[in-house]
Amino acid sequence: MDNIAGTKSSLSWAVNISVVLLVLIWLIPTIGLLVSSFRDRDQISASGWWLSPFAVEQNFQVRASADDAVERDGVFVIEGNVFEDGEGEVLRFGGARSNPTASGAGERAELTRDRTLQLEANGDYVYTSPAEITRDPSIYFSTATPPEFSTENYQTIMASDNMDRAFINTLTVTIPATIIPILIAAFAAYALAWMDFRGRGFLIAMVVGLLVVPLQLALVPLLQLHNQVGIGQSFLGIWLAHTGFGLPLAIYLLRNYMVGLPRDIIESAKVDGATDFQVFTKIVLPLSFPALASFAIFQFLWTWNDLLVAKVFLPSNSESWVMTVKIADDLLGSRGGDWGILAAAAFISIAVPLVVFFTMQRYLVRGLLAGSVK
Amino acid sequence: MSPLLQGVLTILIGVGGCVGYFYASNLILDKVIFPPTKTDPGRNINRANIVRPWLFLFPALFALGLYLVYPVIGSFWRSLYNRAGDEFIGFGNYTTMFGDAGFQTALFNNFLWVLVVPAASTFFGLLVAQLTDRLSWGNIAKSLIFMPMAISFVGASLIWKFVYANNADIGLINAIRDLFGASEPLDVLQLRFWNNFFLMFILVWIQTGFAMVILSAALRGIPEETVEAAIIDGANPFQIFFKIKVPQIMGTIVVVWTTITILVLKVFDIVYTMTGGNFGTEILPSYMMSYMFRDDGRATAVAFVIMIIVLPVMIWNIRQARAEMR
Amino acid sequence: MKRRYFAGAAALALVAGMAQADGHQPFAVGEGDFNWDSYNAFAEKYDLSGQTITITGPWTGLDNDNVTQVLSYFESATGATVNYSGSDSFEQDIVISARAGSAPNVAVFPQPGLAADLASQGLLTPLPEGTGDWVQSNYAAGQSWVDLGTYPGQDGTEDLYGFFYKVDVKSLVWYSPEAFDEAGYDIPETMEELKALTDQIVEEGGTPWCIGLGSGAATGWPATDWVEDMMLRTQSPEDYDAWVSNEMKFDDPKVVAAIEEYGYFARNNDYVDGGASAVANTDFRDSPTGLFDIPPKCYMHRQASFIPTFFPEDAEFDFFYFPAYEGKDLGKPVLGAGTLWAITNPSDGANALMEYLQTPIAHETWMALSGFLTPHSGVNTDLYANATNKALGDVLLNATTFRFDGSDLMPGEIGAGAFWTGMVDYTTGKDAAEVAKGIQDRWDTIQ
Numbered sequence A: 001m002d003n004i005a006g007t008k009s010s011l012s013w014a015v016n017i018s019v020v021l022l023v024l025i026w027l028i029p030t031i032g033l034l035v036s037s038f039r040d041r042d043q044i045s046a047s048g049w050w051l052s053p054f055a056v057e058q059n060f061q062v063r064a065s066a067d068d069a070v071e072r073d074g075v076f077v078i079e080g081n082v083f084e085d086g087e088g089e090v091l092r093f094g095g096a097r098s099n100p101t102a103s104g105a106g107e108r109a110e111l112t113r114d115r116t117l118q119l120e121a122n123g124d125y126v127y128t129s130p131a132e133i134t135r136d137p138s139i140y141f142s143t144a145t146p147p148e149f150s151t152e153n154y155q156t157i158m159a160s161d162n163m164d165r166a167f168i169n170t171l172t173v174t175i176p177a178t179i180i181p182i183l184i185a186a187f188a189a190y191a192l193a194w195m196d197f198r199g200r201g202f203l204i205a206m207v208v209g210l211l212v213v214p215l216q217l218a219l220v221p222l223l224q225l226h227n228q229v230g231i232g233q234s235f236l237g238i239w240l241a242h243t244g245f246g247l248p249l250a251i252y253l254l255r256n257y258m259v260g261l262p263r264d265i266i267e268s269a270k271v272d273g274a275t276d277f278q279v280f281t282k283i284v285l286p287l288s289f290p291a292l293a294s295f296a297i298f299q300f301l302w303t304w305n306d307l308l309v310a311k312v313f314l315p316s317n318s319e320s321w322v323m324t325v326k327i328a329d330d331l332l333g334s335r336g337g338d339w340g341i342l343a344a345a346a347f348i349s350i351a352v353p354l355v356v357f358f359t360m361q362r363y364l365v366r367g368l369l370a371g372s373v374k
Numbered sequence B: 001m002s003p004l005l006q007g008v009l010t011i012l013i014g015v016g017g018c019v020g021y022f023y024a025s026n027l028i029l030d031k032v033i034f035p036p037t038k039t040d041p042g043r044n045i046n047r048a049n050i051v052r053p054w055l056f057l058f059p060a061l062f063a064l065g066l067y068l069v070y071p072v073i074g075s076f077w078r079s080l081y082n083r084a085g086d087e088f089i090g091f092g093n094y095t096t097m098f099g100d101a102g103f104q105t106a107l108f109n110n111f112l113w114v115l116v117v118p119a120a121s122t123f124f125g126l127l128v129a130q131l132t133d134r135l136s137w138g139n140i141a142k143s144l145i146f147m148p149m150a151i152s153f154v155g156a157s158l159i160w161k162f163v164y165a166n167n168a169d170i171g172l173i174n175a176i177r178d179l180f181g182a183s184e185p186l187d188v189l190q191l192r193f194w195n196n197f198f199l200m201f202i203l204v205w206i207q208t209g210f211a212m213v214i215l216s217a218a219l220r221g222i223p224e225e226t227v228e229a230a231i232i233d234g235a236n237p238f239q240i241f242f243k244i245k246v247p248q249i250m251g252t253i254v255v256v257w258t259t260i261t262i263l264v265l266k267v268f269d270i271v272y273t274m275t276g277g278n279f280g281t282e283i284l285p286s287y288m289m290s291y292m293f294r295d296d297g298r299a300t301a302v303a304f305v306i307m308i309i310v311l312p313v314m315i316w317n318i319r320q321a322r323a324e325m326r
Numbered sequence C: 001m002k003r004r005y006f007a008g009a010a011a012l013a014l015v016a017g018m019a020q021a022d023g024h025q026p027f028a029v030g031e032g033d034f035n036w037d038s039y040n041a042f043a044e045k046y047d048l049s050g051q052t053i054t055i056t057g058p059w060t061g062l063d064n065d066n067v068t069q070v071l072s073y074f075e076s077a078t079g080a081t082v083n084y085s086g087s088d089s090f091e092q093d094i095v096i097s098a099r100a101g102s103a104p105n106v107a108v109f110p111q112p113g114l115a116a117d118l119a120s121q122g123l124l125t126p127l128p129e130g131t132g133d134w135v136q137s138n139y140a141a142g143q144s145w146v147d148l149g150t151y152p153g154q155d156g157t158e159d160l161y162g163f164f165y166k167v168d169v170k171s172l173v174w175y176s177p178e179a180f181d182e183a184g185y186d187i188p189e190t191m192e193e194l195k196a197l198t199d200q201i202v203e204e205g206g207t208p209w210c211i212g213l214g215s216g217a218a219t220g221w222p223a224t225d226w227v228e229d230m231m232l233r234t235q236s237p238e239d240y241d242a243w244v245s246n247e248m249k250f251d252d253p254k255v256v257a258a259i260e261e262y263g264y265f266a267r268n269n270d271y272v273d274g275g276a277s278a279v280a281n282t283d284f285r286d287s288p289t290g291l292f293d294i295p296p297k298c299y300m301h302r303q304a305s306f307i308p309t310f311f312p313e314d315a316e317f318d319f320f321y322f323p324a325y326e327g328k329d330l331g332k333p334v335l336g337a338g339t340l341w342a343i344t345n346p347s348d349g350a351n352a353l354m355e356y357l358q359t360p361i362a363h364e365t366w367m368a369l370s371g372f373l374t375p376h377s378g379v380n381t382d383l384y385a386n387a388t389n390k391a392l393g394d395v396l397l398n399a400t401t402f403r404f405d406g407s408d409l410m411p412g413e414i415g416a417g418a419f420w421t422g423m424v425d426y427t428t429g430k431d432a433a434e435v436a437k438g439i440q441d442r443w444d445t446i447q
Helices: A002-036 A041-046 A152-160 A163-194 A200-210 A216-229 A235-259 A263-271 A276-287 A289-305 A308-313 A323-334 A339-372 B003-033 B041-078 B092-098 B101-132 B138-150 B153-164 B172-179 B194-220 B224-232 B237-248 B250-264 B269-274 B284-291 B296-325 C014-019 C036-045 C062-078 C090-100 C112-120 C131-138 C142-148 C177-183 C191-203 C221-234 C237-244 C253-266 C276-281 C287-292 C348-356 C360-367 C387-398 C412-427 C432-445
Strands: A056-063 A070-072 A075-081 A090-094 A108-110 A116-119 A124-129 A138-145 C052-057 C081-086 C106-109 C150-152 C158-160 C162-169 C172-175 C318-321 C333-343 C401-404
Touching (some): A002 B172, A002 B194, A041 A056, A041 A339, A090 A116, A116 A138, A152 A339, A163 A200, A163 A276, A163 A323, A163 A339, A163 B041, A200 A235, A200 B041, A200 B296, A216 A235, A216 B296, A216 C090, A235 B003, A235 B041, A263 A276, A276 A289, A289 A339, A289 B153, A308 A323, A323 B153, A323 B269, A339 B138, A339 B153, B003 B041, B041 B296, B092 B101, B092 B296, B101 B138, B101 B194, B101 B237, B101 B250, B101 B284, B101 B296, B194 B250, B194 B269, B237 B250, B250 B296, B269 B284, B284 B296, C036 C062, C036 C360, C052 C090, C062 C360, C090 C412, C106 C112, C131 C142, C131 C158, C142 C150, C142 C162, C162 C360, C172 C287, C221 C253, C221 C401, C221 C412, C237 C253, C237 C401, C333 C348
Parallel strands (some): C052 C106, C333 C401
Antiparallel strands (some): A075 A124, A108 A116, C106 C333, C172 C318
C-alpha cells in the first residue's frame, strides 16, 4: 500500500512540475514583452528583461572642452567632472572609442601622442597633452545606471504616433462587425433548427462546408464587386465583409445550440397559438443567450485581431488604419529596433481582447463546446 | 462624418433594419398575402408556413451567397484569365505557377504547417487537459494557457520576435544559448527549413488553449466506470490514458484537429510580420499576397490551390454533419 | 539620464527638426534666409480653405515627421488640410487603393517603375500643362528628370506624370570621423583601398561594415543599391542601361559578377556586424547606429543621402564617396534616386500642391531639416541643415557618370519584388547565378 501511495505522490509531483513548466513556457514570452514595454530603449539593449530589476552597466561619452585647457609646466591640462549633476560612480574608462573600458577608475591611462587621462570614481578627470589641445577630446567611461521603469513608451505611442486613432478605428470596425451578423444568423439558425422545409439538410451541409472556405478566395472578387457598386475601400465595406465571413460560424454555433433546447417548451407554445416569429423572439432568443454571447466573443476577437481583411478592405492611410495594420506596416519598420515602443503598442492592442477574454471566458468555453463536441 | 459616428449609425441602421425586416415580412406574410380566411383558415396558415422559413433565411443566404459562394466561383473564373484579366488562358496560371520555385517552396511549407501545427496543438492541448484534470489549481493553469487565444497574430508575432531576437541581451533563446557558452548569437528565423518550425510554434502557442478546452471537456465526459474498471484490473496511469481514455475521445480529437487545420490555411499574419516570406518561409497565403492586385490571375490561382487543399476537410465535415442529423 | 551627454556644445542643427514632431512649423514664417517671397506669392494666389488633400507615400517615422512639417507650410499658405500617411507596404497598398477607387489625391512613388505601371493602367493623371517646361528650365539636368517622369498612359500617349521632389545620392559611405581619427584610418580613394581598409580593420580586431536589409514588406532593397553601385563600378554605363531595360538578361555573367561583388562585403562574417546572417534581418534604419556605439560595432555604412535622418540625435558623422576601381577605367560613377510625386486622384488642391512643390520655399524648408537634396537651381543652398548636405552636392558635380537607381526603373514586380527577395536569398547563402536566374524567370513571365 505504501508503495502505491509513494508512486502516487511522486506522480502527482511530476504532474505539478510539468504543468508549472508548461504554464511558464506559455507565459514567459508575454511577460518579457510586458516588462520591456516599461523600459527605455537603451536599457533594453543593454540588458535582458530578465535582468531588469538590476542595475545596468552602460558606456558613455563625454567631451571635454578644449577651451577649458590651461597650460601648466609646459603641459596642457583640462580638468572637470564627467557627471552633469556631480553624482555617479565611474567603473572603468578609456580614451578611445574602440576600447572605452581600458582602465579602472582612479588609474592613469596613457593615450596616443603622449596624452594621459586620469578619471576618478567620483567623475573627476584630468586630461593632459604635451601639445596644444585643438579639438575637444572625448572621454569614455562606464557606469551603472539603476533600473528604471516608466510609462513613457505608452505616452509616446499614444501621443505622437497616431495609435489613439488606430485604437478608435479598430473599435469602429469591430463593434458593428460583431453585432450585425449575430442578428442575421440567429433567425437563420432558428429556421434551420426548428422549422421544417425542403432543402433544410442541404442548407445545413452548405453552412458546414462554407465554414472551411479560405478567406483568400474572397479578396479579389469581393473588392472588385465593392468597387463596382461604389463602396470601394471603406468602413462600410469591411463591415459587410466581416459580416459575410462570420456568418457560417455564427449560424453553425447557434443552430447547434438551438437544436438542443427542450422540444416541449417550443411545441407547447405553438399549440397555444404562438407564431414562429413569437416563439423565436420570446422563447428561443432569450434561452440562446449563452450561445449568442459566445459567438459575439469569437467574432469580436476575430475582427479585433484581423490583419488581412483590414489590409484589403480599408483604405491604406493613417486615418483609417486599424491597430494590427499600424503595427505591421508602420511601427515594425519605423520603430524596428525600438522594442519599448513596439511592446507598448502591442499591449495597447492586446489589452481590450484580454479583458474581454478573462471576463467572458465562461461563455467562450461554452461556445467552443457547443460548436465542436456532441 | 467621423468613422465612430458612422459606426454607431451603422449599428442602428443594421440592427433596426434587420429587426424591421423580420418583423415586417412576417406581418405582411400573415396579414396581407395569406390572411387566415373564414372558410378554410388552416390552408392559408399552412401556405404561409411553407414560405416563412425562407423569410428567416433570406438575409443570411444572401450574405453567404454574395460573400462566400460567389467568390469561390468568381475566383476560379478569374484564375483562368491572364494578369490583366482580358485574355482567357485556361490553366495557364496554374502551369506557370507550379513551375515557379517560389510557389513550390510555399506549397511545401504549407504542407508542413498543415501537418505540424494541428498535430502539435492537439498534442499539447491533450497533454495539458490530462495533466490539469485533477489538479487543484488546474483551472488557473488552463486559463493562462488559454490566454494567447485572445492575442492577435500580429501581437503574438511581436511577442515571439522578441524571444527570437538575434541578440543575447534581448532574445531569450540567444540568452539561453549564451548561458551554455555559444559564442555568437544565432538568428533562428534564418535557419533554413527549421525557421518554419519557429514560426509554426507561434501558432501552436495560440491554438493549444483551444484544443485544451475542448479536449478537457471531452475527458470529463468519459464515464467513470470505464476508468474505474481499468484501475481494478491493475492498469497504470499511462495505460489508462492511452488505452481507455484516448480511444473514447477520438471523435473529439479529430474535430479539434480539423478545426485547427482549417485555421492554419487562413493564417498569413505570422509569416508577414515575422519574415515577410523571406528566408524560405513563404506559405501560400503570403505568397498570394505578393501577387494580389498585381497579377490577379496568379493570386486567385493560389487561392484556389488553398481551396483544393481544404477540400477533403470540407467533405469530411459535411459528411459528419449529415451523419449527425440522421 | 541620457545615453551620451556632451560637455561641449556639439549639437547639430539636424536635431532641431526632430525635436518638434506633429507638424509644428519649425521655422517661423518670414524669418531666416528662406525665400519667403515665394511663400507669400503662393499664399496670395490660392485659397483652398476647407479642402483636404490626402497623400500616401513610403516614409514612416522621422521622415514622416519631416514631410508633415514641410507640408504644414502649404497648409498655412492655402488654408487646406493635408493628410500624409506613410506605409511600409506602400508599393502594395497604392496598387490596391488605386484599383479600388479610394486612392489618395497624391502618391509619392519611390520607384518610377511602379508609377509607370499605374500610368499605363490609367490610374494616374497627367500633371498640369507647363510642369514639364518648368522642370526642364529649373532643375539641373532638367531633361533627364522629365524623361524619368514621362510614361505612356492607358491609350499609349506619353505624358508627364511624375514630379521629382526629394532626390537622393546613393553612392556614399557614412562613417564616424571620431572613430576613424582615433583608429588612424584614412579615407579610401579607390575601391582597392577600400578593400584594403576593410581588411585592415578586421586585422585590428574591428568590424568594418554595418549592413541591414530589413524594411518590412520592402526587405532587401538596400542590397539592390549595392548591386547597382557594383554594376556601375565593374561594367560600362551602357551595360547598366541594358541591364535595367532587360536587354541584358538578369542572369548575364556580368550581372552575376556584380552581385558577387556585393557578396564580397556582405557575405563575409568578418566584414559585417553580427555576421552575414544579421545582414538580412537587421532593419536598414537601425543598422547605421552601430557606427556610433561605444565601442563602435562597425566603421562604415554604405547608404543613400537620406540616412542621417536615422542617426542618433547627437551623432557626429561624415561620408565619403563610395569609390570606383582604379584598375578599371570607368571614371567616377554616381548612383542616385528620387521620389516622384504623382496625382492619383485629381482635385484643385492636388494641382495646387504640385505647383507648390515648384516654389523654392517647398525645397528650402525640407533642406533645413534633414535628409533632403534637390536639383532645384533656384534655392539658397546655405540653408542645408549642415555642411554634409552641401558636400553631397559636390559628389553629384564630380560624377563622370550619373545613373538613376536601376531597381526603381525596372517593372514593379521586379524592382519592387523579385529583385528584393532575390537579394535576401543571396545574402543568406543562395548561389548568385541561381538567384539571378530566378529573377529573370519572373521577368519573363510579365513580358
